[in-house]
Amino acid sequence: MPRIFAPLLSAATYARWLHLTIGLIFVGVVLMVYPGTNGHGLGEVLVRAVPVDAVLLVLAALLPATRRAEGVQARLLLMPEREQDIAAEPSRTWADLRRTAAWLVGRVALGTGVGVLSVLVPAAAFDLLVRPVPELFGLRLPAGAGTSWYLLLAPVLLFALGWLVVWAGRLQLTMAVRLLGPSPAERLAAAELRAERLLERNLLARELHDSIGHALTVTVIQAGAAGEVGDPAFVAKALEVIEETGRQAMEDLERTLALLRDAGGGTVHGTMRDGTAHNGTTGDGTRRTDPAGSAADDAGDPRERPGVEQLPALFDTARAAGSPVEAWLDLPSGQLPGVLSREGYRIVQEGITNALKYAPGEPVSVRIALRDGRLEIRCANALSGSAAPVRSSPRRGGKGLRGIRERAVLLGGEASAGPESGEWVLAVRVPLRLGA
Missing domain, CATH: 3.30.565.10 (Histidine kinase-like ATPase, C-terminal domain)
Structure with a gap:
């Protein structure tokens, strides 16, 4: 049991969670600028926003200082076992620029997914606890004598979200080591x-x-x-x-x-x-x-x-x-x-x-x-x-x-x-x- 709950109580998990949600913040800011949220369906917003996000991230990666900034941030929030596994140096070659662009795109994509679930899952758990006829991710659950069992789903969802954050943070750290770490040379x-x-x-x-x-x-x-x-x-x-x-x-x-x-x-x-x-x-x-x-x-x-x-x-x-x-x-x-x-x-x-x-x-x-x-x-x-x-x-x-x-x-x-x-x-x- 301690091995199951220990990662959920680790400071590294929450630091990595913060690192992941920064990607969602970037996407949210871009969405508010273009194409906006009024008068557009979710599918249309994503189709228009994803290319804009990708172009902006690639342009940011062309700045040599971006790699250094990302490396410093990753060292602080992803908490690698050894700091030297993640470089904190500016880009010097085209290979560094390509790896930095791949890192930014992957980071924002993973962070957006985890960030959206970090909002939806607690909201769904709250609905299960307080609503007489609960809903789960917008779907109304069947009412009846067994609705009390829905209360048990709330901690299960939160537990699953916690482990999702743990694994996403580990994946983010692996990506940082591969893409921000020292090159083979x-x-x-x-x-x-x-x-x-x-x-x-x-x-x-x-x-x-x-x-x-x-x-x-x-x-x-x-x-x-x-x-x-x-x-x-x-x-x-x-x-x-x-x-x-x-x-x-x-x-x-x-x-x-x-x-x-x-x-x-x-x-x-x-x-x-x-x-x-x-x-x-x-x-x-x-x-x-x-x-x-x-x-x-x-x-x-x-x-x-x-x-x-x-x-x-x-x-x-x-x-x-x-x-x-x-x-x-x-x-x-x-x-x-x-x-x-x-x-x-x-x-x-x-x-x-x-x-x-x-x-x-x-x-x-x-x-x-x-x-x-x-x-x-x-x-x-x-x-x-x-x-x-x-x-x-x-x-x-x-x-x-x-x-x-x-x-x-x-x-x-x-x-x-x-x-x-x-x-x-x-x-x-x-x-x-x-x-x-």
Whole structure:
């Protein structure tokens, strides 16, 4: 029973009822102007009025602001579950104008029907209650001993009218979502915008994971070794490494927070402030790629990300943590785009971090080279050794390796990681020209 009567007591039902009756008001005003109600039968009035109403509604739909006004009114009175289901924007295309015209005609037609019944049904219910010989919609009911049963028809009629309003309001809301809601192109653009925002969040999360994860790994290893080794010189060196690593992590954190403040919750197309390039989709649906980075790179933006030129310092940090690093960098000067330099640094950083975390003290070999128009990165370390491993879960393709694969895919390349000939090998290959 509550499910039957609950819609009849809902505020949304009466708000939608008001929205429906506005259509009847429009028709009534037009009827009084033309053709009028004096000297014309109902059929003649409808034949003359309907074309006039339709023409006026279509002309009103040609005004771009009409769509916005109808959208605002529908949001207020039809009470959709999500406001964004009904747009409150002016018409921008001919398709919007056609949909607005269809909405106005359909709205007025449905509202007129519901409005007329909203007048006739209560009047008929009143006749059933107060007249000795009641009438129902102009038809006299048979008189006799059973006329008292006619009293029961009054609440039935009102109940039926209530549910008619409920279903008409729901139909009106469906029409509004279909005709006033975003077009398929607008929905696609909104979906692409959400995807780009998610991509940017993932980029920032990956930056934090790589930089802060590396700093914490080095700090834990250095602190643990300093606690076990009694050599004051070693302890002093470990503290120096911890301080430098922590300072670098703070700079990375500040840079990432600056990016979040600059974005302001919106979407940055093509290239972020630090020069991170990603494939985006513009509002007109075309693809755009900015592989060269932003102008901030040349201007020396203090928040720009480190590149391959900072790798020697990274290797020194790993050596200070007790893991010998042998590096071969075959990179001709000026031939590596900025984005590849920065992404290459993060990839190598993650490889070094994994080596320190899962095979502390083991030699690490890093090879970076440009071959056949591709940047190739290879990080390898022994799978086992005499050094006691840091307390950590074994490598199972966690967030770090997944982030490397995502970086490689966004750059148009590929990445692989796994055991190979007694070593754990991370291999990444990306084209020198992005999108190739």
